[in-house]
Amino acid sequence: xxxxxxxxxxxxxxxxxxxxxxxxxxxxxxxxxxxxxxxxxxxxxxxxxxxxxxxxxxxxxxxxxxxxxxxxxxxxxxxxxxxxxxxxxxxxxxxxxxxxxxxxxxxxxxxxxxxxxxxxxxxxxxxxxxxxxxxxxxxxxxxxxxxxxxxxxxxxxxxxxxxxxxxxxxxxxxxxxxxxxxxxxxxxxxxxxxxxxxx
Numbered sequence: 658x659x660x661x662x663x664x665x666x667x668x669x670x671x672x673x674x675x676x677x678x679x680x681x682x683x684x685x686x687x688x689x690x691x692x693x694x695x696x697x698x699x700x701x702x703x704x705x706x707x708x709x710x711x712x713x714x715x716x717x718x719x720x721x722x723x724x725x726x727x728x729x730x731x732x733x734x735x736x737x738x739x740x741x742x743x744x745x746x747x748x749x750x751x752x753x754x755x756x757x758x759x760x761x762x763x764x765x766x767x768x769x770x771x772x773x774x775x776x777x778x779x780x781x782x783x784x785x786x787x788x789x790x791x792x793x794x795x796x797x798x799x800x801x802x803x804x805x806x807x808x809x810x811x812x813x814x815x816x817x818x819x820x821x822x823x824x825x826x827x828x829x830x831x832x833x834x835x836x837x838x839x840x841x842x843x844x845x846x847x848x849x850x851x852x853x854x855x856x
Contacts (some may be wrong), residue, residue: 675825675834676818679775682835686842687802693849696787703795708743708852710802713780715848720777725770733777740802747798768830771821772837776845778817781805782787 691697695708714737717730745752788803806813825834 664682667737668815675821675831676775678831678835681773683776683838683842686839687844690842690845694851696791701791701794702841703798706743706791706795706798706800707744707748707773710737710744712845712848712852713737713800714741715852716845719844720773720841721736723769723773723837725773725837726766729774729777736802740800743801744798768825768833769824769837770835772839774817775821776838776841778814781810782814797856804836
């Protein structure tokens with residue numbers, strides 16, 4: 658998949674906290690993603706949840722082309738595939754074998770990769786919000802992917818932010834991390850548009 662052009666909102670040099678900078682750099686894309694995900698419908702169904710999981714699986718595969726933490730992506734892919742399998746079992750739909758992931762881009766994970774990880778880890782918090790909204794509606798499906806780390810999700814996020822601040826410290830680091838986060842959101846939107854075209 659061709660990498661979409663990015664629109665990076667420049668971060669002032671006076672911004673010392675990478676989290677604040679990342680939030681500002683991605684706010685416009687975050688809002689667009691929230692408005693277009695399959696679960697954004699007023700009354701989403703289990704079929705919508707399946708589409709949500711399949712879209713995220715496409716995205717995680719696409720992220721492998723970036724210089725990111727492959728172990729983090731492997732964990733995400735396993736969780737997505739397990740919940741997608743359960744969803745399709747309940748819908749009586751054959752489970753498709755995940756397509757082969759693209760090779761990893763050259764280059765070690767650095768601030769750019771931390772920006773991508775910020776989007777992935779942040780999505781777990783958003784998943785918990787959706788879980789609370791949909792758990793009763795979509796029962797008896799467990800919505801395991803949306804549950805994330807359960808009650809430990811908040812603690813996991815706090816630990817991630819501590820690591821982020823340790824690895825993303827300079828103005829140049831923050832700029833690279835913002836680029837990674839923007840690319841991650843842009844790829845998710847590109848995956849969404851590709852699925853819309855093929856529907």
